[in-house]
Amino acid sequence: MNFFITDSAYQELLKIEKVPSHSDLRMELYKFLSKKKTIDEFKAGKRVLEGPGQNPFIKVRVGGSGKFRMHYLLFIKDNKLYISHLHPKRGRKERENLNTPERKIALREAIAASEGFTCYEVILNSEKQTCDFKLFTKSKNVL
Amino acid sequence: MGATLNNEIQNAFQKVTMASYAINQSGKPYEELINEALDKIITAKKVLQDKTLVIEQLNQTLDLLTWVETPMEGQAMAQIHGIIVLCRQISKKLQDDIEFIKKSPKFEYCDVAIEAFENEVDEFEEAVEDVNEIFFDIPNDLEFIALAKKI
Numbered sequence: 001m002n003f004f005i006t007d008s009a010y011q012e013l014l015k016i017e018k019v020p021s022h023s024d025l026r027m028e029l030y031k032f033l034s035k036k037k038t039i040d041e042f043k044a045g046k047r048v049l050e051g052p053g054q055n056p057f058i059k060v061r062v063g064g065s066g067k068f069r070m071h072y073l074l075f076i077k078d079n080k081l082y083i084s085h086l087h088p089k090r091g092r093k094e095r096e097n098l099n100t101p102e103r104k105i106a107l108r109e110a111i112a113a114s115e116g117f118t119c120y121e122v123i124l125n126s127e128k129q130t131c132d133f134k135l136f137t138k139s140k141n142v143l
Numbered sequence: 144m145g146a147t148l149n150n151e152i153q154n155a156f157q158k159v160t161m162a163s164y165a166i167n168q169s170g171k172p173y174e175e176l177i178n179e180a181l182d183k184i185i186t187a188k189k190v191l192q193d194k195t196l197v198i199e200q201l202n203q204t205l206d207l208l209t210w211v212e213t214p215m216e217g218q219a220m221a222q223i224h225g226i227i228v229l230c231r232q233i234s235k236k237l238q239d240d241i242e243f244i245k246k247s248p249k250f251e252y253c254d255v256a257i258e259a260f261e262n263e264v265d266e267f268e269e270a271v272e273d274v275n276e277i278f279f280d281i282p283n284d285l286e287f288i289a290l291a292k293k294i
Contacts, residue, residue: 046273047209049281055294059273065262073294089265097269100280104287111293 001042003033003122005083006109010120010133013086016068021091026130028063029086032070033131034124039076048103057107059098066090071098073110082119084110184252191244191256198237198263205230205270209277223278230271237264 005013017025036042045060048071055075062068071085085106087095098106113119120133170176208226215223241264244250244257281287 043210044206046206046270046277048273048277049287049291049294057294061266065266066258075294089262097272100276100284100287103276103281104284104290107287107290107294111290 001033001036001039002078002080003083003124004080004113004119004136005122005133006113007118007120008109009083009086009106016086016088016093019088019092022068022088022093024063025068025086025088028067029070029122030124030129030131032060032062033081033122034126039074039079042072042074042081049107057103057110061089062086069097071103071106071110073107073114075114080114082110082113083122084113184249187250188253188256191253191260194237194240195256195260195263198260198267201230201233202263202266202270205267205274208274213278213282220278223274227271227275230267230274234264234268234271237267240264 013025013029016022036044043056043058045058047056048059049057055073057071057073059069059071062070066089068086068088070083073082073084075081085098085102087093087098109117116137119136121136123132123134125132171179208223211219241261244260250257
């Protein structure tokens with residue numbers, strides 16, 4: 001599996017993890033992404049939308065019910081997952097559910113990232129049990 | 144003087160005897176009282192944990208429901224609408240539970256169970272609104288439909 005995160009979701013992640021009570025966000029994200037091995041396991045969540053290509057846009061909870069919520073677009077045949085929204089459920093920067101216009105923005109950004117717009121590759125760092133991020137474009141990988 | 148002193152001693156003796164009787168005989172032993180209180184706390188915690196498990200299973204059911212193909216026929220949509228209405232009623236009852244729990248100081252001994260319960264209720268409310276949006280709002284949203292064609 002290859003994991004990516006849209007530019008705006010990445011910028012939001014940087015802000016969220018600055019809050020001391022959410023400093024475990026990367027670790028929780030690592031646990032979520034590394035625990036699952038197959039596409040089917042990544043389909044366990046709420047399907048928000050599925051296109052004619054059968055690529056679902058999914059909402060999941062990360063780190064348990066009181067921690068974080070995440071939206072991602074799953075490209076089944078390509079084994080690729082694009083994270084396009086993250087938010088905490090409790091504490092500072094907490095927020096309610098995404099509304100329909102916000103979900104549309106999240107989906108649009110995930111599609112744009114899959115088409116080559118700026119995004120980051122999510123690299124699972126098993127040694128430190130965390131996630132690292134590397135700027136990524138479709139044509140070439142930029143360090 | 145001697146008689147008054149004697150009366151005072153008698154009076155004191157009587158009061159001490161009565162107090163001793165009252166202290167030794169009235170009510171249940173402390174250990175028993177504490178055990179009863181602990182039993183009630185354990186019962187309350189168990190009720191909360193059982194309800195949390197039921198809501199967790201309900202959340203999984205709603206997650207699976209979102210994977211049903213849309214759009215669907217009228218009868219299926221009516222059933223989903225019925226599920227949403229029923230879930231909103233459950234949600235209202237659960238909110239009443241939370242309100243009661245927060246007002247009752249005795250529940251402070253079950254703080255971990257309460258937190259898990261509240262989180263699951265929160266997840267449930269979110270899930271109900273998600274199901275409503277997925278089946279009744281998104282399929283009618285032309286912009287969303289256009290985006291779906293791209294994936």
